[in-house]
Amino acid sequence: xxxxxxxxxxxxxxxxxxxxxxxxxxxxxxxxxxxxxxxxxxxxxxxxxxxxxxxxxxxxxxxxxxxxxxxxxxxxxxxxxxxxxxxxxxxxxxxxxxxxxxxxxxxxxxxxxxxxxxx
Numbered sequence: 689x690x691x692x693x694x695x696x697x698x699x700x701x702x703x704x705x706x707x708x709x710x711x712x713x714x715x716x717x718x719x720x721x722x723x724x725x726x727x728x729x730x731x732x733x734x735x736x737x738x739x740x741x742x743x744x745x746x747x748x749x750x751x752x753x754x755x756x757x758x759x760x761x762x763x764x765x766x767x768x769x770x771x772x773x774x775x776x777x778x779x780x781x782x783x784x785x786x787x788x789x790x791x792x793x794x795x796x797x798x799x800x801x802x803x804x805x806x807x
Contacts (some may be wrong), residue, residue, distance in 0.1 A: 722802035743772035782807040
């Protein structure tokens with residue numbers, strides 16, 4: 689469980705800091721990012737981050753739930769996200785589902801990240 693949470697934290701930090709190398713290292717090349725209005729592959733998500741279309745300013749984690757199914761690990765993160773989206777700062781309450789799978793060397797890679805708005 690520590691390993692998957694560590695990987696998750698490194699990805700969130702990479703998105704906040706626009707760290708392309710860490711992002712590419714930890715996110716599977718075929719990963720999908722499901723936002724409220726669109727679904728992006730890894731390269732498009734990275735482009736959105738690097739071009740400031742979405743700026744991840746601050747993530748306040750409220751709760752982590754980790755489940756393991758064979759070699760697949762899923763994190764449900766209850767969080768509040770402060771971001772700048774197309775120039776407007778917004779704060780949204782989300783449950784973010786992260787799905788991880790090991791690569792051929794056994795290192796966990798993010799396969800999917802999906803935002804669900806909390807009401």
